[in-house]
Amino acid sequence: MFIADLRSDTLTRPTPAMRQVMAQAEVGDDVFGEDPSVLALEAHTADLFQREAALFVASGTMANQIAIRLHTRPGDEALVGRHAHSILYETGGAAVLSGVTLREVGLNGIFTRQELESEILPLNIHHSVTRLVMVENTHNRAGGRVFPLEDLRAIRALTQTQQLALHMDGARIFNACLASGVEPAVYGALVDTLSCCLSKGLGAPVGSMLVGDREVMREARRIRKQLGGGLRQAGILAAAGEYALRHHVERLREDHTRALQLAQALQGLPGIGLERLPETNIVLFTFCQEERAAAWLVARMEQEGVRILAMNATTLRAVLHLDVTQEAVDGACLAFQKVLSPLASS
Numbered sequence: 417m418f419i420a421d422l423r424s425d426t427l428t429r430p431t432p433a434m435r436q437v438m439a440q441a442e443v444g445d446d447v448f449g450e451d452p453s454v455l456a457l458e459a460h461t462a463d464l465f466q467r468e469a470a471l472f473v474a475s476g477t478m479a480n481q482i483a484i485r486l487h488t489r490p491g492d493e494a495l496v497g498r499h500a501h502s503i504l505y506e507t508g509g510a511a512v513l514s515g516v517t518l519r520e521v522g523l524n525g526i527f528t529r530q531e532l533e534s535e536i537l538p539l540n541i542h543h544s545v546t547r548l549v550m551v552e553n554t555h556n557r558a559g560g561r562v563f564p565l566e567d568l569r570a571i572r573a574l575t576q577t578q579q580l581a582l583h584m585d586g587a588r589i590f591n592a593c594l595a596s597g598v599e600p601a602v603y604g605a606l607v608d609t610l611s612c613c614l615s616k617g618l619g620a621p622v623g624s625m626l627v628g629d630r631e632v633m634r635e636a637r638r639i640r641k642q643l644g645g646g647l648r649q650a651g652i653l654a655a656a657g658e659y660a661l662r663h664h665v666e667r668l669r670e671d672h673t674r675a676l677q678l679a680q681a682l683q684g685l686p687g688i689g690l691e692r693l694p695e696t697n698i699v700l701f702t703f704c705q706e707e708r709a710a711a712w713l714v715a716r717m718e719q720e721g722v723r724i725l726a727m728n729a730t731t732l733r734a735v736l737h738l739d740v741t742q743e744a745v746d747g748a749c750l751a752f753q754k755v756l757s758p759l760a761s762s
């Protein structure tokens with residue numbers, strides 16, 4: 417019996433209403449700049465973040481890689497939070513596509529101005545030039561944590577005095593906005609470029625956005641073409657993204673509530689470690705009991721109809737999203753209880 421697939425919020429499938437607008441989308445050749453649905457999505461996104469321009473790209477990875485190229489030259493380095501998406505999950509793209517090294521700052525994905533300042537390299541014949549800082553909001557590997565606004569403001573002040581570019585990997589920026597009460601435009605004003613995913617909890621099948629100044633986005637468009645990301649009648653996809661922005665942002669709150677419910681159900685079960693309750697839609701936890709660890713729990717939960725993801729030998733992730741109903745969360749909580757409770761007496 418299938419209950420829920422909690423491995424990732426990328427698993428969402430377009431809803432019937434979303435498919436309807438996709439089928440009816442007006443399209444043109446977007447490489448010629450003539451796809452009205454793409455242009456509308458770009459204008460809407462730019463407006464949301466109160467920036468001059470936005471670019472529709474194939475994936476969050478492409479958005480980050482374009483941002484790295486925009487802000488650096490070969491031989492430069494970018495500073496990123498520990499376990500950033502760009503360092504763990506983008507196949508070394510910064511090295512290959514931009515000739516840039518990445519270096520981690522801080523202990524858990526989030527970092528402070530002080531932690532950043534101590535890592536900026538002085539201009540010196542020995543060093544790479546520190547040119548770019550990237551913040552991830554929310555932070556995936558830190559368990560969907562929101563980057564605190566006060567830290568962002570302090571980091572921005574520092575990057576400005578040091579003439580460093582600042583990019584926000586906002587794959588889940590709307591989760592951050594709802595959890596923190598900070599408007600998208602406030603985050604938009606703090607960075608040079610910002611990316612966000614339409615294809616995660618928002619439920620669009622494909623696509624991410626990159627926003628920034630008009631001139632910078634013009635160059636981003638050129639880099640996107642070079643990477644093979646110039647799409648033609650992309651309006652079919654853009655229409656899904658536009659629909660997601662209009663109809664699926666507010667409901668992310670439900671995912672946050674359900675993540676908290678799941679975390680509270682896990683807390684105290686045998687072998688489970690939960691360092692902190694989730695702030696958004698990602699429940700990060702550990703499992704280790706005698707010889708049993710993450711792989712064992714993944715396999716047992718699969719038998720109960722609940723799919724979760726092992727991040728390493730003992731760390732696991734359960735992610736809430738559009739396709740996980742309240743009923744499914746209730747079912748998943750019961751399944752965890754059924755699998756783990758008997759371990760107490762063993």
Ligand SMILES: *Cc1c(COP(=O)(O)O)cnc(C)c1O
Nearest residue numbers: 475476477478501552556585587
């Ligand atoms: C998912 C994700 C991305 C981009 O992922 P794609 O699968 O390439 O769309 C970027 N950054 C973070 C933090 C993510 O979680």
